[in-house]
Each structure stands twice: as structure tokens, then as C-alpha cells.
Amino acid sequence: MYKETNIRSIVKGISWRVVATTTTVFIIYFFFGRLDLAIAAGLIETVLKVGLYWAHERIWQKLRWGKKKIEPFNLWFTGLPLSGKTTIADKVYEELQKLQIPLERIDSKDIRELIPDIGYTREDRNRHMKRIAHLIKTLQNNSVSTVASFVSPYRESRKAVREMVKNNIVVYLKADIETCKKRDYKGVYEKALSGKLKNFSGVNDVYEEPQHAELVIDTDKTGVDEAVQMIVTYVKKRYVK
């Protein structure tokens, strides 16, 4: 949130004065045909009104009327590990930031780095999702929109998020598991397939496909930039007017 500084109000006062006095001088000249007097009147007007305009600005600063509360949304990226969630969500976040709306990026990785012992069982994940939903809801209370990316493999936890937050936009990044395995630059599929990683969505734990996603993007057929464009357009049309 931003607050107008006094200096901003003063500079606005001066910038307006240039526009306004020029107009006044022309009006007076038009009526009386005396440019010298028109300019003299303009000068007096300038001195008086810079101060008056500043006072007028500061009074309006105190009034809340006519300020519209921004309606926050939550973009929720779900999909198999390595389906492209973080990559696409990062780019979408970058694009949406240009709109100068209050916006926060929440990624699974960052939170798991901070609190490493969250766990990966169904129970652990559901509890984790509820906490994330609480975080998003608290941000929304303060008009902050969010771009969140989590594997979030279970229907029940995605449902819990939907119930707690408003303007929820689920983006399902559909990817063939064979493609994800090939993309495996983190080596996580390999570990899961060899049994070193347990509860790994898509290998030794389920990934329950969303049935009510607002956007389904087939990442085998859609490029990253195209996907970003689709998502940004969707958000702009509905939530950023």
C-alpha cells in the first residue's frame, strides 16, 4: 500500500498551475484584449492557487470516498512434478506485476525449504494445503492477489483451498507422465522409480486430476509463452479492469 507524500501533492499543485494559468490568461485576453493585464492576473492567480490546490489535495487525502477496493484473486497451479508449474507461474507472476496490483508469489519449493519437515503423506499434504489456504485468505483480506504453485495431488485439498479463498482460478498443467520423466533434470523421478522417494505423485502415489479447473493447459502441445499469454488474458478479462 502506498500513501501520497506531501511533496507529491506540491508538485501536482505546480503541474496543474501551469495548465490552469495558461488557460486563464487566454480567457482574460479573449474578453479584454489586454495581454499585459491578463498576464498580471495570471501571476496573482498562480501564487494564490498553488497553495489552494495543495490544501485541496490534502483534504481529499483524508476522504475515503471513491476509492475502490481491489478484488483479489488466487491463481492455483496444479500438476505432476516437472509439469512446468514453477516455470509458468513465475512468468505469469512477472507479467501480472506489470499491472501494478498487489501480488504475491507462493511456491511449494520455497515453503518446503523454509519448513523442511512438512511431510508428504496424504494427511501431511492436506494439512499443509489448509495452511497455505489460510495464508492466501489472509493476504486476500488485505487485497493482495496470489500466484501459487503446488503439486496438490488430492481433490480434497484443492477443494479445501477453493472453499477458503475467493476468486480461485485453478490452472491444471496437464502433462504426460512420460514427458515429465524425460524432463527429469532434478532426478526426482529416478529416485521415486527406484523407491528412494516415497509418496511421489504419479509414481508411488496418486495424482487425482482436477475436474473443475478453470483452465486446463496441455503442456505437451502448448509452449510456455503461449500458456503464459492464455493465463494472463484470462485474469485480465475477469479481475483486473
Place this chain on the structure above:
Amino acid sequence: MYKETNIRSIVKGISWRVVATTTTVFIIYFFFGRLDLAIAAGLIETVLKVGLYWAHERIWQKLRWGKKKIEPFNLWFTGLPLSGKTTIADKVYEELQKLQIPLERIDSKDIRELIPDIGYTREDRNRHMKRIAHLIKTLQNNSVSTVASFVSPYRESRKAVREMVKNNIVVYLKADIETCKKRDYKGVYEKALSGKLKNFSGVNDVYEEPQHAELVIDTDKTGVDEAVQMIVTYVKKRYVK
């Protein structure tokens, strides 16, 4: 966060015009002594400048310059169960809201109701505090200040909070344990003393007194309203100018 609506800019335009044109009419009258022409010029000025002022407002809407980011703070209430944390924090929150700063209230009870299986062991509590610190930090990223109240009995978890958030103000509500036991309207001390509640701070688990609290309030000697006044004054002096 708020956004200026178009109608606000229009009404501001009209309100300014009344002030400005009256001034212009007086100036022209002073120079030329012709009230009829002064009023005619004033009328033309009015029509022209309401539009110009509106355009000027909308251009400034797009400029970020001179808007000051609000510096967020975190009020952190700690103390034994029933030392008065929720009561005092609620009232402080109410008072600070009047200052029209973006502000969020976070209470232990609300979060434990939402996610009941957080646990009360040292490990559970430390993890919980780290999550709360993350929540506060994320809010602070968006200029939102916080009023948080948690028993938070361990030094290490209060330290973790201090390291993660900025402008941290620890308020230690010091209360004699005997007073807290007497106030026991929730019956929690009774349960803890009979062994039905485990890991209860002050009974069968430690409460480590803060050594670096910004404010220490002895609730045995200080009334609620006085405590609220002290805290609000502290915050206003340092963070809300």
C-alpha cells in the same frame, strides 16, 4: 489497497473548480472592475477546466512518484496462558485500525481452531512459530502490519520470528502465575494441574521469559486500558507518522 475511481476524480474536479473559479472572478474584478465580464470569464473557465483537471488527475494516477510505501511493523504479544494477550491485543488492534493503515490480527486460538493438529511439544511449537513468521513476513512484503498473540514460551522460536520479520515489537505481558490461575475462566490451568493437559506453559512445561522485549507490561499492576494506551503510543511514535 485502494484505487481511485473515475467518479472520485470527477467530483474532485468539481469541488476544486468551485474554489478556483471564485478566486479567478475576484482577481478579474480586482483588475478590471467589471463584475459582469469577470463572471462570464469565470463561467468559461469552469467549463474548460473541469475537464482539464479531470485529465490532469488521471495522468497523475499512472505515476508512482511521490507515493511512499508504508513501513509495516509486527506487534508480538507473549505471556503465560490467561495473562491477557488476546484481550489486550484485540483492543490494540481496534485502536490501530483507526489510523487507516493496512493491518491484520493473528491470534493463536483462531489458527489452532482452523488447523487443530498443530501440537504442543517444543518441536511442534517451534515449527508452528516459523510458519506464523512466514505468514507475517508475506504480509509485510505487501505493507501489511500485524498484531499477533501467541503464548510462544520458547526463546528460540521468538528469536526465529524476530529474524524473519522486520520492525518486530515484542510485548511481554508479565503476570503472576497465581493471578493467571485465579483468572482461569477457561478451566485450562485446572486441567493442566490435574495432568489432563500436557505441555502446558507455566505448569508442566517452561515459559522462558523474554530478555529483549520492547515492552514489558506488568498486568498485575497495569489495567487493560492503560496497557493499550502504552502500546498504541509506542507504535504511533515509531511507525505511524
